[in-house]
Amino acid sequence: MTEILQNLADGLGAGSTYALFAVGVSLIFGVMHLVNFAHGELLTLGAYLAYWMLLREFGWWVVVPAVIGAAVLGSMSIEFVAFRRIRGANPFTLLLTSFALEVLSHAVWKVFVSSKRKPFATPEWAFESFAIGSVRFEWWNIVAFGVAVLSFAVTAFVLRRTMFGLAVRAAAEDFDAARLMGVKANRVISGAFAFAGLLAGIASSLILMRKGGAEPRMGADPLLKAVIAAVIGGLGSLPGAVAGGLALGVTEVFVRDLLPEDLGGLTDGLVFAVIALLFIVRPQGLFNVETAERV
Amino acid sequence: MLEVDRLTTRYGEITALHGADLRVDEGEMVALVGPNGAGKTTLLTTVAGLVRPASGSVRFCSANITGHDPARLLRAGIALVPERRRIFKDLTVGENLRLAGTTVPSSHRRVRIHELCERFPILGERVDVAAGYLSGGEAQQLAVARALMCDPKLLLLDEPCLGLAPAMVDVVFELLVELRDQGRTILVVEQQAHRVIGVADRSYVLRTGRIVAAGGKEFADRSDLFASYVGGAA
Numbered sequence: 175m176t177e178i179l180q181n182l183a184d185g186l187g188a189g190s191t192y193a194l195f196a197v198g199v200s201l202i203f204g205v206m207h208l209v210n211f212a213h214g215e216l217l218t219l220g221a222y223l224a225y226w227m228l229l230r231e232f233g234w235w236v237v238v239p240a241v242i243g244a245a246v247l248g249s250m251s252i253e254f255v256a257f258r259r260i261r262g263a264n265p266f267t268l269l270l271t272s273f274a275l276e277v278l279s280h281a282v283w284k285v286f287v288s289s290k291r292k293p294f295a296t297p298e299w300a301f302e303s304f305a306i307g308s309v310r311f312e313w314w315n316i317v318a319f320g321v322a323v324l325s326f327a328v329t330a331f332v333l334r335r336t337m338f339g340l341a342v343r344a345a346a347e348d349f350d351a352a353r354l355m356g357v358k359a360n361r362v363i364s365g366a367f368a369f370a371g372l373l374a375g376i377a378s379s380l381i382l383m384r385k386g387g388a389e390p391r392m393g394a395d396p397l398l399k400a401v402i403a404a405v406i407g408g409l410g411s412l413p414g415a416v417a418g419g420l421a422l423g424v425t426e427v428f429v430r431d432l433l434p435e436d437l438g439g440l441t442d443g444l445v446f447a448v449i450a451l452l453f454i455v456r457p458q459g460l461f462n463v464e465t466a467e468r469v
Numbered sequence: 470m471l472e473v474d475r476l477t478t479r480y481g482e483i484t485a486l487h488g489a490d491l492r493v494d495e496g497e498m499v500a501l502v503g504p505n506g507a508g509k510t511t512l513l514t515t516v517a518g519l520v521r522p523a524s525g526s527v528r529f530c531s532a533n534i535t536g537h538d539p540a541r542l543l544r545a546g547i548a549l550v551p552e553r554r555r556i557f558k559d560l561t562v563g564e565n566l567r568l569a570g571t572t573v574p575s576s577h578r579r580v581r582i583h584e585l586c587e588r589f590p591i592l593g594e595r596v597d598v599a600a601g602y603l604s605g606g607e608a609q610q611l612a613v614a615r616a617l618m619c620d621p622k623l624l625l626l627d628e629p630c631l632g633l634a635p636a637m638v639d640v641v642f643e644l645l646v647e648l649r650d651q652g653r654t655i656l657v658v659e660q661q662a663h664r665v666i667g668v669a670d671r672s673y674v675l676r677t678g679r680i681v682a683a684g685g686k687e688f689a690d691r692s693d694l695f696a697s698y699v700g701g702a703a
Contacts, residue, residue, distance in 0.1 A: 340568045344557045350519055351555040355615065356543040356571035 189423020214397025249371025558601030
């Protein structure tokens with residue numbers, strides 16, 4: 175029992191960051207029917223910004239808002255530069271464009287900065303822990319989970335209570351009908367990218383406090399996990415993306431715990447095998463998007 | 470009020486409208502009828518700004534509005550009730566109405582929703598219910614109420630009776646007449662040609678993207694209505 179609780183406690187932090195990215199992926203999919211593989215590059219952008227700022231001795235309390243701001247602007251720029259002109263193109267074209275952006279981003283960081291890891295200092299509390307009974311809680315997991323819960327509460331409020339949220343939900347269901355209601359296509363899509371960027375910025379800040387370094391390809395792994403989390407939850411369903419992200423984070427820890435230490439490298443492979451089994455049982459994901467609350 | 474002049478709309482290689490001309494005067498109800506695939510929906514969606522025309526012009530209250538986006542046209546006073554209603558099923562009735570008030574000042578939005586819920590009591594009763602749970606007739610009332618949120622000068626309706634039970638069809642026709650009698654200008658596309666021509670002030674027949682006949686109420690009784698549908702002399 176203690177082991178189960180320990181694994182749950184350890185998996186919630188990573189799962190929360192996957193969920194934050196996954197909600198952004200789902201939000202963008204909802205309004206554009208695009209799985210944006212360039213979304214993970216917001217983490218890389220934030221990482222190099224954090225490296226640059228920490229090198230100049232800015233504190234994390236300045237770095238975090240800067241990383242979040244950069245992610246919002248970066249996400250809006252991706253929409254404006256890459257996707258606005260091809261909006262309405264077939265999904266394959268949109269998907270290829272997002273892959274192209276991801277590859278381009280890796281190349282830019284490699285060529286103009288460095289292909290090597292650029293380390294920076296992490297805050298001390300991110301690796302501290304405390305115990306309740308025989309279960310040990312890392313502060314980072316607690317903070318990541320708390321911040322994610324707060325972020326999802328704000329997201330739910332925005333989507334349910336504001337005109338922007340209504341427009342996003344309506345556009346996700348029927349874009350042309352939303353336009354007939356006076357919803358401006360540019361505004362709602364740009365807004366969805368900005369909001370997805372905000373959530374990615376929050377997730378990036380949490381990840382960077384643990385990673386303590388910037389690398390050109392560092393956005394690829396969390397993005398892959400986020401896309402898988404969004405698909406597990408049922409693409410287009412925000413509660414599904416949250417559940418998928420948390421489930422993925424916790425499953426990772428359980429699989430790693432079950433494997434012998436020298437086979438730890440197989441964790442991702444086994445997690446993907448578990449996900450493949452899930453899709454055999456429930457091809458539509460955990461949530462049915464026809465009936466679950468969509469974007 | 471509305472003048473459509475030699476309007477041509479294409480979808481890739483396919484030309485759906487071939488230089489269609491049409492006029493709607495203030496306060497009148499004009500019907501647009503024709504067989505399936507004639508281009509009726511294309512004409513309405515082009516006027517409403519969802520589709521950009523290849524050539525021709527659309528003028529509204531003397532201003533050229535050709536190719537304007539729907540949000541701008543809504544502000545100018547043109548609202549479309551689309552084919553198959555296209556209400557947002559995951560949103561509640563109240564949220565559908567709120568969203569339709571995007572162009573209405575926020576201070577006036579709540580008042581307007583209250584007015585429409587009084588006009589359509591079933592919507593008032595189900596304001597917190599997801600629109601996906603409404604019956605066909607209720608959904609059609611919501612679709613019309615949504616279009617009325619911004620108090621449009623010109624109301625475009627695309628097959629408002631499609632898929633409705635006969636009793637609900639009567640309700641929709643009564644609503645059309647009521648709206649016209651209140652001074653609302655209406656352009657309606659409807660498959661029930663004889664019935665809609667009977668209540669409209671004037672009617673046009675569209676076939677293969679061209680206006681092939683036009684007339685007043687007497688048009689419903691003319692033997693050439695059928696001929697104009699299938700391609701004989703108009």
